[in-house]
Amino acid sequence: MEPIIDAHNLVKVYNEKGIPVYAVNGVHLHIEKGEFVALVGPSGSGKTTVLNMIGGLDKPGKGYVRIAGVNISEMSADKLIQFRLRNIGFVFQSYNLIPVLTAKENIEFVMLLQKQKAEEREKRALELLAQVGISDKADMRPSELSGGQQQRVAVARALASKPRFVLADEPTANLDSVSASNLLDIMEKLNREEEVTFIFSTHDQRVIDRAHRVITLQDGKVVSDTKRT
Amino acid sequence: MITKLIWRNIWRNRRRTLITMSSVAFAVVLAVCMKSLQDGVFDNLVKSLVSYYSGYIQVHKRGYNDEQNLEHSLDGPDTLLNTIANHPNVSGLAARIETYTLAAAGSVTQGCMLAGIVPSQEKLLTGLDSKIISGTYLRESDKALLVSEGLAAKLRVGLGDTLVLLGQGFRGNTAAGMYPVQSIVHFGAPVLNESMLFLPLKEAQEFLSTGNRVTTIAVNIRDAAALNVTSHELKKRIGPELEVLTWKEMMPEIEGHIRADAVNFYLFIGVLYLLIAFGMFGTLLMMLTERKFELGMLMAIGMRKRVLSTMLVAETLLITFLGALAGAVISFPVVKYFEYNPIRFTGDMAAAYRQFGFDPVWPAIFVPSVFVEQTLIVMAIAAVISFYPLVTVYKLNPVEAMKR
Numbered sequence: 001m002e003p004i005i006d007a008h009n010l011v012k013v014y015n016e017k018g019i020p021v022y023a024v025n026g027v028h029l030h031i032e033k034g035e036f037v038a039l040v041g042p043s044g045s046g047k048t049t050v051l052n053m054i055g056g057l058d059k060p061g062k063g064y065v066r067i068a069g070v071n072i073s074e075m076s077a078d079k080l081i082q083f084r085l086r087n088i089g090f091v092f093q094s095y096n097l098i099p100v101l102t103a104k105e106n107i108e109f110v111m112l113l114q115k116q117k118a119e120e121r122e123k124r125a126l127e128l129l130a131q132v133g134i135s136d137k138a139d140m141r142p143s144e145l146s147g148g149q150q151q152r153v154a155v156a157r158a159l160a161s162k163p164r165f166v167l168a169d170e171p172t173a174n175l176d177s178v179s180a181s182n183l184l185d186i187m188e189k190l191n192r193e194e195e196v197t198f199i200f201s202t203h204d205q206r207v208i209d210r211a212h213r214v215i216t217l218q219d220g221k222v223v224s225d226t227k228r229t
Numbered sequence: 230m231i232t233k234l235i236w237r238n239i240w241r242n243r244r245r246t247l248i249t250m251s252s253v254a255f256a257v258v259l260a261v262c263m264k265s266l267q268d269g270v271f272d273n274l275v276k277s278l279v280s281y282y283s284g285y286i287q288v289h290k291r292g293y294n295d296e297q298n299l300e301h302s303l304d305g306p307d308t309l310l311n312t313i314a315n316h317p318n319v320s321g322l323a324a325r326i327e328t329y330t331l332a333a334a335g336s337v338t339q340g341c342m343l344a345g346i347v348p349s350q351e352k353l354l355t356g357l358d359s360k361i362i363s364g365t366y367l368r369e370s371d372k373a374l375l376v377s378e379g380l381a382a383k384l385r386v387g388l389g390d391t392l393v394l395l396g397q398g399f400r401g402n403t404a405a406g407m408y409p410v411q412s413i414v415h416f417g418a419p420v421l422n423e424s425m426l427f428l429p430l431k432e433a434q435e436f437l438s439t440g441n442r443v444t445t446i447a448v449n450i451r452d453a454a455a456l457n458v459t460s461h462e463l464k465k466r467i468g469p470e471l472e473v474l475t476w477k478e479m480m481p482e483i484e485g486h487i488r489a490d491a492v493n494f495y496l497f498i499g500v501l502y503l504l505i506a507f508g509m510f511g512t513l514l515m516m517l518t519e520r521k522f523e524l525g526m527l528m529a530i531g532m533r534k535r536v537l538s539t540m541l542v543a544e545t546l547l548i549t550f551l552g553a554l555a556g557a558v559i560s561f562p563v564v565k566y567f568e569y570n571p572i573r574f575t576g577d578m579a580a581a582y583r584q585f586g587f588d589p590v591w592p593a594i595f596v597p598s599v600f601v602e603q604t605l606i607v608m609a610i611a612a613v614i615s616f617y618p619l620v621t622v623y624k625l626n627p628v629e630a631m632k633r
Contacts, residue, residue, distance in 0.1 A: 057529055058628045078533065085531025092526060092631065099523075100237035105230065112230050113531050161531070 002069050004164055004197055005031040005054055011062035012049050012220075023049045024060070025220035031165070034195040036188065038202055038211030046220040047201035048169055054199065055088050055167045056080045068164055085113055089158030091168035091200075096154035097142040103153045104129060104138040110160045128156035132186050148179025155186060165197035172204050184210050231536070235543050242516075249512045250552035253607055256505045257556025258563070260498045260603045262593070265564040267494055269571070269594035271487050272453065277587050278483060279476050280355055281418055284323070284447030286460055287479060288313060291472045293444060294479070299328055299399045302442040303471070312466055313448060318459045321449040323350035326433050326442060330396030330404065332426060334384040341380055343394065343426045345433020345443075354449055357414065357427070364388045364412025372432050373411035379423030381413050388413065394426075398438040406436045417587060498606075506610050513545060513614060517621055524622065525630025534622050541618035549611035553604040560600065567593035 007029040014021045024046040031037055039047045052058035053065055056072045064073040067087055075083060084090075097106045107125040116124075129135045132152040134145075142150050151171055158166045168187075172180035184207060190196040191212075200207065208214055216224040239246050279285050288309070293301035303309065306324055313322055326345035331338055348367040351357040357375070358366040367375050374392055376384075386392060390410050398404035408428065416422040434440060450459050456475050464473045477484040517524075527537055571592035574582060579589035 052628050055529070081528060081531055081533050084529065090526075090529050092529075096526065098234070098527070100234065100241050101230075105233075109230065109234075110530055113533075113536075157530070 003030040004033045004035075004068055005029060005199070006066040006069075007050070007054060007063070008066075009063035010050065010053055010060045010065070012046075012053065012058070013061050022220045024053070027063075027217070027220070027222055029054070029215065029222070031197065031199060033164075033197055034191065035197055035199070036191045036210075036212040037197075037199045038208050038214045039199065039217060040201070040203060040208050040214055041217035041223075042203065045217040047203075047217055049220075050217065051167050051169055051199070051201050055090065056084050085110070085161060087164045089161060089163035089166035091151065091154045091158050091166060091171045093170045094147070094150075094174045097150055097157070099142050102139045102141055103134065103145065103149075103156075106142070106153055107157045107160045110157055114161055124160060125156075128159055129153075131159075131190065132156045133182075146179065147175050148182055151175060151179070151183050152186060155183070155190075159190065159196065165199060168198060168200035170202055170204075171200055172202065172207055177206065180204065180206060231540060235540055235547065238540075239544050239548050242519075245512060245515070246548055249509060249548055250555060252505050252508050253549055253552025254556035254559060256501055257553050257603050257607060258560045259501060260606070261557065261560035261599055262563055262567075263494060263498070264599045264603065265560075265593040265595065266567060266572075266591060267490065268596060268599065269568070269592040271490070272594050273588065273590065273592055274487075275453070275476065275483070277417075278480065279449070281416060282355055282421060282447075283476055283479055284354060285450045285453065285456055285476055286448040286463065287474050288446040288448065288463070288467065289444060289472050289474070291470055294472060294474055297327070297444070299326075299397075299437060299439060299442070299444065302326065302399070302439060302444045303446075305441050306443050306446065309467060309471070310446065313446060313463060316459065316463060316466070318450045318452055318455050319448055320451045321350070321353045323347060323354040323447045324430065324443045325445045325447065326430060326437065326439060327444050328396060328437060330394050330426070332380070332384060333393045333395065334386045334390060337384050339380060339383050341424050341426050343396070343428065343433065345428050345430040345437070347430050351427075354447060360414040360416060361412045362415045364410070366412060367427065367429050369429050369431065371411060371429050372408060373428075374408045375412045375414055375427035376410050377422050377425040378413050378415045379419065380425060381410065383423065386410050392426075394436065396437070398436070399440075399442065400438075402438040404437050408432075502606065502610055505607070506614060509545070509549065509611065510614050510617065512548075513617060516544075517541075517618055521625075521630050524625055525627040528625065528627040529631070534625070538619045538622040541622060542612075542615040545615045545618065546608065546611050549607055550604075553607045556607075557600045557604055564593045564595050567591075568595050 007027060010024050010027040012024040014023055027050055039050060041047050049058065053060050059073055064071050072080060072083055098109060101109060104125045107128055108121040111121040111124060126138065129138050132155055134149055134152050137145055137149055145153065172183060175183065187198055188210060191198055202208060213227045215222055290301045290303050310322060310324060313319055324347055328343055330341060330343045332341050348369055362378060367373065376386065381387065384392065388410055391407050392410060394406050394408065396404045416425065428436065434442065450456065460473050460475045524537060571590040574589040582589035
């Protein structure tokens with residue numbers, strides 16, 4: 001079976017004042033559908049850069065990324081936007097949501113970009129809000145929600161487009177331990193019950209402990225790849 | 230939902246949006262009021278000028294305007310007068326015979342302009358009777374003169390004195406006659422005040438041996454804005470043998486002055502709009518900087534650059550439009566107020582105005598196109614400024630945008 005993500009020999013070099021700095025140096029990754037993967041490593045290890053390349057936000061200097069067999073490393077910027085919209089869900093560290101839209105509208109927004117009908121959008125947004133346990137916050141704006149609630153909305157929004165996988169860049173970094181734990185519960189439940197593939201970068205041990213597969217990066221290279229049962 | 234997003238985005242920083250809108254509104258108010266006032270002043274000036282003597286339009290035999298003599302006169306103008314009077318925009322007309330003549334009283338002789346007029350027509354067209362400062366207005370059958378105040382002073386004549394007129398009549402005939410002064414009129418314009426003599430048309434035609442001829446048909450119109458259209462239509466109606474001239478063609482220096490002043494206005498308003506444009510641009514820069522992460526995030530989750538830039542351009546245009554609309558709404562009662570309550574000068578300024586025969590007032594004029602024009606100008610500025618977010622979005626890299 002073809003992996004959902006096939007990253008081959010990814011290299012990303014930044015030129016800092018004429019000196020080449022290898023942010024990512026020869027990373028190979030194969031991620032199957034339904035995995036719950038943590039990319040870990042210290043700051044500057046290349047977690048976010050790998051995540052950006054897998055998510056089609058950044059292009060590798062060398063190597064390629066195939067998503068369900070499609071090489072996204074050679075796509076134009078405009079095609080990549082469309083590809084991301086239909087295939088990848090994103091949860092960022094913070095400021096994830098559109099501040100002027102309510103929780104429900106934020107979730108609907110992605111479906112609007114996919115040109116889904118208004119009734120379908122609303123129905124799915126309400127379902128997703130229920131799944132992440134904040135149905136009662138549907139009409140609240142992000143500024144009226146706690147950090148944990150905002151991240152739950154972000155997870156719901158990431159799932160709204162029915163993506164192949166969800167990328168989360170340090171999703172718990174700005175959350176207290178209870179909110180972080182609740183968010184992970186939701187992500188785990190979605191992974192277990194709906195087979196949603198999650199790949200998240202983190203250096204939070206509480207998150208690492210919950211991951212089913214831990215890929216450790218150091219100096220832009222994969223130094224370990226451990227699966228847990 | 231995109232519309233909702235645009236609307237909410239413009240109000241996310243309410244104070245900044247209101248300040249931007251206010252600056253746009255202020256510029257529109259200032260521009261509309263100034264333009265309405267300037268147009269009002271010019272309209273008043275033109276009305277005063279044409280009501281002195283010339284009328285809005287004059288009809289002559291072709292060539293008269295270049296060579297003003299009796300050889301370029303019109304014979305039997307009754308049919309022509311009817312044709313002109315039947316035009317729906319014509320509100321009045323007056324037939325005249327005009328020539329230069331010598332006037333003598335005692336040992337003083339002066340060159341002057343003699344106008345043979347139909348008193349009842351002039352009364353309606355130029356209000357000549359209202360300019361009389363002594364004596365009585367002419368009747369059609371009178372054989373007497375109406376003399377301008379300055380000319381009377383030069384000739385040292387008063388009411389009841391006799392003037393001897395000597396000139397050249399039609400086809401080289403000698404024209405000579407003696408007429409009593411029946412009334413004296415004052416013109417604000419010095420050139421008229423020091424040179425005009427009026428005789429009833431029949432008597433002037435007799436004096437000049439022209440028979441039924443006239444040189445000029447002065448025409449007033451109802452809608453001054455339709456001046457060129459009316460002139461064009463009259464030309465078509467009366468044929469190529471005659472010339473139809475508007476006041477702009479007869480007095481190009483006045484038209485030139487109005488145009489020059491209009492340019493000055495646009496220079497002033499241009500500077501004002503430039504300042505407003507910089508203010509709007511500053512707002513846009515701040516907004517883009519504040520929302521850089523968000524724009525990157527929107528692109529990351531799948532919002533196309535085209536949609537994103539359309540949204541930002543729409544926000545800029547909407548803020549500007551609302552500001553311009555507010556400006557137009559505020560300007561409306563201001564312009565209307567000054568239309569009915571013109572700025573009225575007093576003292577020396579008023580005296581100077583009166584000396585030249587003008588009312589010492591600055592009225593505004595309500596022209597809807599001025600409101601539309603100024604709104605479109607600020608919208609055009611906003612459209613130009615919107616290129617900046619457009620370019621910014623097209624250059625935006627979501628990874629760079631979301632870096633902290």
